[in-house]
Every structure is written in C-alpha cells, then in structure tokens.
Amino acid sequence: MKPGLKMIVLVKQVPEIEKVRFDYEKGRLDRSSAGAVINPFDLNALEAAVQIKEKTGGEITVLSMGPPQAKEALKDALARGADNAVLLTDVKFAGADTLATSYTLSCAVRKLEPFDLILCGEKTIDGDTAQVGPEVAEFLGIPHVAYVEKILDVNENRVVTRSRMERCYYDIEMRFPSLITVTKDANTPRLPTLRDKIKARKAEITIWSADDLSDIAHEAIFGASNSPTRVAKVYAPLSSKRKAVFIKGTTEEKARQIASLLAELVL
C-alpha cells in the first residue's frame, strides 16, 4: 500500500483586483497599491487537496512560478494545509505566456516525481485563460478533467469527480497520475488559524531557478522571448462607455416607462 496520495497544487500569486488601478488613457495598470494574494480559485484547489489528504492521508506540495515575492503566497498556502512549497523564480522565466508557463511548471513537476494528483484552479483572475492546467497535463502526458464542481470519491488508486460541460454533468473516474482543475463550487476554503500562520512564517520554501531545471528542461522554452504569444496592446473595454438614461418621475411613472420600454424590446 502506498502511504497516501502525493498531491501537487499549482498556485499563482495575483494582485488584488479591487485595488489595481487602471490607467485607461495610457493602457497601463498600476499594481503598486494592490496587495498580492493567492489566486482565489487556487484556494479551492488547495482546499480540495487538504480534504483529500484528510481522507486518504498523503502529502501536499504547492508549486508556483513567479517573482521572489510569491514566497508570501506559498507561506499562506503552507498555513492553509500544504506540507511543502516550491517556488520557481528566475529572470529567465519572466513574462512567460501560458505555453511557456505550463512548460516550466511541468518540468518542475517532473523533478517532484512521483506524484498522484495535480490540482489547479479553474483559472486565474489576472491571466484568466484556464489554459495552464490542461497544458501542464499535456506536457506531462497525463489525463485531466477540467471544471470539477465536486469530488465525489477518492481512494489511493483513483478519483471520481463531477464536472459540468455545456448541457450535461459528467461523473468521471480517473486514475493517477492525473490532473484536475476545480471551480469555486467545489468547496469553501477554510481560513488558516493564527497558530498555522505563525508556523508557516518560519517554514522553508524551496527555490528553483532555471539552472535547477536544466537536467529536465530545454532552456529555449522559458520566459517572454520564447513565448509564442505576445500582448501587443492593452486598452479599456469599449462597452464601458455606455451612457445611462436616468428614468425620472414617481415610482409609478418609472415603472410605467420601463415597462413600455421592455414591451417594445421583447414582447
């Protein structure tokens, strides 16, 4: 019997969207005033891993690629129940698109082998592609199930998940090693206790640079210059420029105006 499941949770540190300021004139964003947090959906992935561990036993490693500050996010993950943390950080990794990110992450996963299950968030709030999970799975040549809304059952050999596609729900049994991406509906992430937070402060975070992956990876595939996609320009969403007509009058009059408007539009 295996000693429980070996799980890897992919987490990304993201800016607190509410506090990022967007300069629409210049097409720039100012993150300086925004704090950094774990991508909210990755908290669902971590919580799913913790719940699985409570059932089957095992070990959770959180893995992230990002700037040195992303250590803070990993410490937060340790406080929330992860056992080990690895941060991939190197200027060579910087500016990677999803393909280069996924490649880099998959190399690190190789280095962490063997593993049973990789858990990702559904998507990130900044990149918002939902691509990194399935791309990592493809690079590793393992199966994946995306948009998991519920983990129905799990044991040492397989996991059973429920996910919704367009018109149907699918209950899928998947053996290990494999990968899932989870939605916010999978669970409610618990808050770390003060004691866990203090313990995590002192915890060691393993740092890997491009050199540490050189036995596995192709360097020509890291970072911005080796990413196949490039952001050429950013600007403000056009539809934000609607100008509302304020409906005036008594409540009765307002209701009548909106009702006749609706009658015209859809009745």
Next chain:
Amino acid sequence: MPAYWLNLCFKVKQVKKTGEVLVFAEQEDGEVHPVTYELLGKGSELAAKLGVELTSVFLGCGISEKAVELIQYGADKVYLYDSPSLETFDATRYTTNIVELVKETKPEIFLIGATRIGRSLAPRIAAALRTGLTADCVDLNLDKDGNLIQIRPAFSGNIMAQVKTKTRPQMATVRYKVMKANKKVPGRKGTVIKKKVKVVKDTGTKILGKIKSDEVNLAEAEVIVSGGRGLKKPEDFALLKELAAALGGVVGSSRPLVDAGWIGKEHQVGFSGHTVKPRVYIACGISGAPQHLFGMRDSDVIIAINKDPSAPIFNVADYAVIGDLYEILPLMVKQIQKIRSRRKTR
C-alpha cells in the same frame, strides 16, 4: 530524459498564407453548439481575406448528417471523425485525432469555441503542437501582413488586450454570441472527408455517468432578470421570477446570493459564473462589481435598478432607475401584464 522533452521547440515559422482556416465544430449529445456556426461565420470572413479555404473538424458518433449543415453555414470542407469512441467528449481522444489532422493540413488559423469543452480541449491541442493559444477572444482581425489580431478581456475584464501569435497555427478560443453566423445556405457545395479515427483505448478516464442538466441555461437566455444583495431574503427572488415570467425570461443572480445558498450556482452571472449576452439584462439590487460586470456588460440592453445613485452598475447601464426594487418591481410586473392583455384583446 525522454526523447519527448527534446522535441520541444517554439521557433518562429515563416508566414505562408497557404494554410486553411480551421474551425472546431463542437457537439454535445449530438447537438451542435451554436458557437460553431458563429466561428464558421468569422472563419469564412478571415479565410476570404487570406484567400484560403475554410475547413471544420467534427468529432462524435452518428453525426454525418450534421456535417452537411456545417457546409451550409460556410465550411468548404469538413473533416469528419465518426466513431463510438468519440461519442462523449474526452480530452485525450479528441486531442489525439485533432493534433494528427493539424499536422497533416497545417492550418494558418484554428478557432475553437470558448465553451467549457473548448477551453478544456484547446490548451491540450496547443501544448501538443507547441503553439500559442489566446483564450476567450471577443474579436478577431487581420493585420496588414495577414497575421491574426486576437482581442480578449484580461484582469477580470478590467482591460482589453490585443494578442499576436508567432507560431502556427494561430489558435484562439472565441466567446459565444460575439461573432455573427452566416445565413444557412441549403445546397451550398462542399466536401465531407471521412477521416480514419484513431481509437485511444485507455485514456485513464472512465465516464461513470452523464446527466443531462435541466437547469436554466443563462447563456442562451434572451431576457435575464438578476438579483443581488439588494434582496433581503431568499423568498424575495419570487419578485424577480414574476418579472422574468412576464417577459419570457429567466432569473440570474450575483455571486453572494449563490454562495449563501439562496439560489443555485447555475443562476450566477459573472467572472466565476456565466457570461451572458441577452437582449435585455435587468440588474436589481446589484452594485456592479467588476466581477459581475465581466459576465453581463456586453448584453444588448442593460437596465439597472438600484437605491444608490452612485452604484457602479449605472456606468454600464443604458437605463438607470434609482429606487427601491421592492416598490418598483411589482409595479413593473403589473404594467407589463396590462400591456400584454391589451395586445391580446386587439
């Protein structure tokens, strides 16, 4: 080190406009997802500009009749993969067959719907092909050299980004309801090419059950009446239901009420819920947080009802009603019923 890892190379290839524009035709339960027709619409425009063919790849079981329809909507060629092994979506099986096709036909552009199936499948294909993929595009154009300009929201919809891809095919997933489908032309000529299906026996996954959902389909709805934390208790959704019923629409919700268990998650509009584009979206007691706006800001007409004149929802609305939803909604329902009965008697 496995040889697999040495094959990786993202070298920029010469831009040649000989490759076709390929569209993934998505079906679930034998029904073609309407985003497919929209992709064929945009695809035919791009193909015409590039002077190349529009092709479509279609996987499933017993779907050959539907393949002809893809031609009627604009495809010049349909690559048909018809096999019991492809009846239900399986990322590995689909990827295996599509990757082989792409290597053979070398398309210039490859479009996939940004549905859950599309967003689960496209990244696997892109990674296998070592090509770039742009998610959830809301517009596509060509630059003067014929390269694809992909436009998509980022940062939870706070900004729009233009993305270009240096590898081929240029892959993108495209949001539902933003592109226009061509009119169906019965008798339009094209070819259906039956491809040999590679059957992956063991993919590591097994479908234990498939349940057709009878839940509301917000993405398809023409009228959505959504409630937010302006509602005081779960039962008050009845107010919105009445209005929705009077208008032939469905009820939506902001996230907090879903999280509180007042209404099912299938009703949630926004970044972590559904992206919708109805003809009319009525936001009742919703403040208009960026994550909510992300899911509904492209609706044709937006009507917002809120007590607070400074609520950000008014910035994206076409019609703003400052007031108490508890007073206004019942009056609106009455008025609409009056209008309906008047029309009936005429």
